[in-house]
Structures are given as structure tokens and as C-alpha cells.
Amino acid sequence: MIGEFIRTASPQESLGALHDGGEGTHFIGGGTEILRLGSLINPQKVVSLKGLNLSGIEEEKGIVSIGATTTFQEALESELVPRYLKEALLYCGSYTRRNMGTIGGNIALRRDDSYLAPTLIAAKARLILGDIASDGKYGEENIPIREYHSFEEHFEGSLILKIVLNKPKRFVASLRYARTMQSPAAVTIALGADISSDAPHDVRIAAAIKGSGVVRLIEVENGIMEGRYPTVEDAAAQAAQDLVLVDDITGSAAYKKYILTASVAELYKQCLDAISKGGAQ
Ligand SMILES: Cc1cc2nc3c(=O)[nH]c(=O)nc-3n(C[C@H](O)[C@H](O)[C@H](O)COP(=O)(O)OP(=O)(O)OC[C@H]3O[C@@H](n4cnc5c(N)ncnc54)[C@H](O)[C@@H]3O)c2cc1C
Incomplete structure (x- = not known):
């Protein structure tokens, strides 16, 4: 139960309150998650980010920066937000929740049915984080979102300030599989690539898989970049090979394997189609 609600006015104050709160x-x-019935987060104290002025979306020379407390709905209503991210924002089917849930909160949760993590990893998004070092000094760093996912413990307690999309011409597409719009997803998967030449490069494929977490399909990424797959089905065949998948309420392990492979084939095909239509030019 929340026993204390702490208001702060700057990232430094928020981080200080988080550290002091223990x-x-x-x-x-x-x-939306903190107050969710049945949430695994059970806070005694909360540090509000409302007073930090972290919401809003800016664009400069094609680089889009989204403040961490921007809600899903605010991002959906912005002309600056790329279409691929809007598709992922709409995976949250509840208008009420889209009006409350923030993009920073979604990233920080690293949920295994995350709406946004696969798309943001595929887009090679970067995060601006605020932190307090062991000497007590406040600092900010700019990191790739894939690092935030790979080194969870290292970034525990960091404050997400901004999400930066600095690859305006990148191809990014995603798919989500759930029983209904409001149900948890079995798999949400995204593929991103630089399509400025006649073959995809700088490929990222990330999936949020219920029961397995947020993972990257690095072998498939490398296989595509090295031109190892004569057909999209060959790439798909590799997709679920090293993953430990589990049966749960969203579907069986065999079902998840099937949709992962089918999705890789579909997304890779969409990527090749985009290249054949002229790529990023
Ligand atoms: C019924 C229901 C179903 C849901 N289903 C899904 C789902 O399928 N997929 C999904 O991805 N989410 C789901 N959610 C969770 C949620 O709605 C979204 O993930 C939302 O974007 C979380 O953002 P928030 O601002 O509400 O987070 P909060 O609840 O405010 O915070 C969540 C966590 O993130 C941390 N946090 C928040 N902001 C920051 C920041 N700027 N920097 C660092 N840490 C931060 C908090 O400390 C907390 O630990 C569901 C929620 C509900 C109520």
C-alpha cells in the first residue's frame, strides 16, 4: 500500500527521493501499473514525476525526442511521432489507459508482453537517463535501448528522461498476438532495418514473449545481414531455435514458436518489399 506520495520538481530531486526512500x-x-490490481509492484512510497516537465515531443533535423512522461495518447496525437510507433502505441487498446500510461513507464517495466519494447529496440531508439553517481553527483547519459534491456540491474533506479528516435529513414514494422485487444499478448515482435541500399542492414529483431521476456533474435539478424537466407522461410526457420518457450494462459509453447516463425517471415517480407519499392530514398 502506498504510504507516502512524494512530489519533486527536478530529476535530481526525484532521484534523491528515490535513493533516500530506500x-x-x-x-x-x-x-497504471503501480496502481493495477494484482501488480507485482508493491510500493510503500512513490516519487511523482508530474512536476518534472518531462512530457512533450520535439523534432529537430528528423530526430524525434519524446519526453518520458508523455502519455500514449499524447504521442498518438502528435504529427511528429513515426507511424511505426503509433502502431505499437495502439497495441494498448484501452483509451483510458492510453491517456494515463506513459512511454517512460512502459519502457521501465520491461514486461514480457510489452507494447513498446520490441518496436523501440527495432527502431534503435536511444534513452536519455538521469542518475546519481556514488559521489552524489547528478549526471545524464545517452544509451541504446538494447543496453537498458540487456543490463537491467545496472540501470535499476535510473530515471528515464527522454526517448530519442534518431533514424528517420529506418524501416520498422511490428506484429502483436493476443486473444483480444485487451488480453495479454503471447508474442509482440518487431523488425527494423536500414533499407538505404539494395539489401537490409543494421537489422534488429526483438520480441516480447509471455513467460520468456524481451529477447533479441540475434542469429536471425546476423543471418539476414550476411545474406544467409535464400527465402524468408529460411530466416523464419531459425527464429525460435534457441528460445525457451513456456505454456501459459496466452498459448502453448508450440503456438508461440509457430507465431514467432510466421511473424519473422512476414516482417522480413515486408522489409524486402519496402526495399523493392525504393527503400529509404
Ligand atoms: C489492466 C492493465 C493491463 C496492462 N497490460 C499491459 C500490456 O499488455 N503490456 C504492457 O506493456 N503494459 C501493460 N500494462 C501496464 C501499463 O499500462 C503500461 O505499461 C504503461 O505504459 C505504464 O506506464 P505508467 O506511466 O502508467 O507506469 P507507472 O505505473 O507509473 O510505473 C511503472 C513502473 O515504471 C517506473 N517508471 C515510471 N516512469 C519511469 C521513468 N520515467 N523512469 C524510470 N522508471 C519509471 C515506476 O517506478 C514503476 O516501477 C497494463 C496495465 C493495466 C492496468
């Missing part, structure tokens, strides 16, 4: 203290963005 175990059981969490930031609160939109609060």
Missing part, C-alpha cells in the same frame, strides 16, 4: 520506493508516471 526499498519499496518507486517513481510513479501514469500509475
Whole structure:
């Protein structure tokens, strides 16, 4: 149960309050997960991010920066947000929740049915994080979102300030599989690539798989970049090979394997189609 609600006015103050609060203290963005019935987060104290002025979307020379407390709905209503991210934002089917849930909160959760993580990893998004070092000094760093996912412990307690999309011409597409719009997804998967030449390069494929977490399909990424697959089905065949998949309420392990492979074939095909239509020119 939340016993204390702490208001702060700057990233430094928020981080200080989080550190001083000790175990059981969490930031609160939109609060949709923190306050969710049955949430695994059980905060004693929350540090509000409302007073930090972190919401809003800017664009400069094709680089789009999204403030961490921007809600899903605000991002959907912005002309600056790329279409591929809007598709992922709409995976949250509840208008009420889209009006409350923040993009920073979604990233911080690293959920295994994450709406946004696969797309943001495929887009090679970067995060601007605020942190307090062991000497007590406040600092900011700019990291690839894939690092945020790979080194979870390292970034525990960091404050996400901004999400930066600095590859305006990148191809990014995603797919989500759930029983209904409001149900948890078995698989959400995205493929991103630089399509400025006649073959995809700088490929990223990321999937949020219920029960397995957010993973990258690095072998398939490399196989595509090295031109190892004569057909999209050959790439798909590799997709679920090293993954440990589990049976759960969203579907069996065999079902998840099937949709992962089918999705890789579909997304890779879409990517090749985009190249054949002139790529990023
Ligand atoms: C019924 C229901 C179903 C849901 N289903 C899904 C789903 O299928 N997929 C999905 O991805 N999400 C789901 N969610 C969770 C949620 O709605 C979204 O993930 C939302 O984007 C979370 O953002 P928030 O601002 O509300 O997070 P909050 O609840 O405010 O915070 C969530 C966590 O993120 C941390 N946090 C928040 N902002 C920051 C920041 N700027 N920097 C660092 N840490 C931060 C908090 O400390 C907390 O630990 C569901 C929620 C509900 C209520």
C-alpha cells in the first residue's frame, strides 16, 4: 500500500527521493501499473514525476525526442511521432489507459508482453537517463535501448528522461498476438532495418514473449545481414531455435514458436518489399 506520495520538481530531486526512500520506493508516471490490481509492484512510497516537465515531443533535423512522461495518447496525437510507433502505441487498446500510461513507464517495466519494447529496440531508439553517481553527483547519459534491456540491474533506479528516435529513414514494422485487444499478448515482435541500399542492414529483431521476456533474435539478424537466407522461410526457420518457450494462459509453447516463425517471415517480407519499392530514398 502506498504510504507516502512524494512530489519533486527536478530529476535530481526525484532521484534523491528515490535513493533516500530506500526499498519499496518507486517513481510513479501514469500509475497504471503501480496502481493495477494484482501488480507485482508493491510500493510503500512513490516519487511523482508530474512536476518534472518531462512530457512533450520535439523534432529537430528528423530526430524525434519524446519526453518520458508523455502519455500514449499524447504521442498518438502528435504529427511528429513515426507511424511505426503509433502502431505499437495502439497495441494498448484501452483509451483510458492510453491517456494515463506513459512511454517512460512502459519502457521501465520491461514486461514480457510489452507494447513498446520490441518496436523501440527495432527502431534503435536511444534513452536519455538521469542518475546519481556514488559521489552524489547528478549526471545524464545517452544509451541504446538494447543496453537498458540487456543490463537491467545496472540501470535499476535510473530515471528515464527522454526517448530519442534518431533514424528517420529506418524501416520498422511490428506484429502483436493476443486473444483480444485487451488480453495479454503471447508474442509482440518487431523488425527494423536500414533499407538505404539494395539489401537490409543494421537489422534488429526483438520480441516480447509471455513467460520468456524481451529477447533479441540475434542469429536471425546476423543471418539476414550476411545474406544467409535464400527465402524468408529460411530466416523464419531459425527464429525460435534457441528460445525457451513456456505454456501459459496466452498459448502453448508450440503456438508461440509457430507465431514467432510466421511473424519473422512476414516482417522480413515486408522489409524486402519496402526495399523493392525504393527503400529509404
Ligand atoms: C489492466 C492493465 C493491463 C496492462 N497490460 C499491459 C500490456 O499488455 N503490456 C504492457 O506493456 N503494459 C501493460 N500494462 C501496464 C501499463 O499500462 C503500461 O505499461 C504503461 O505504459 C505504464 O506506464 P505508467 O506511466 O502508467 O507506469 P507507472 O505505473 O507509473 O510505473 C511503472 C513502473 O515504471 C517506473 N517508471 C515510471 N516512469 C519511469 C521513468 N520515467 N523512469 C524510470 N522508471 C519509471 C515506476 O517506478 C514503476 O516501477 C497494463 C496495465 C493495466 C492496468
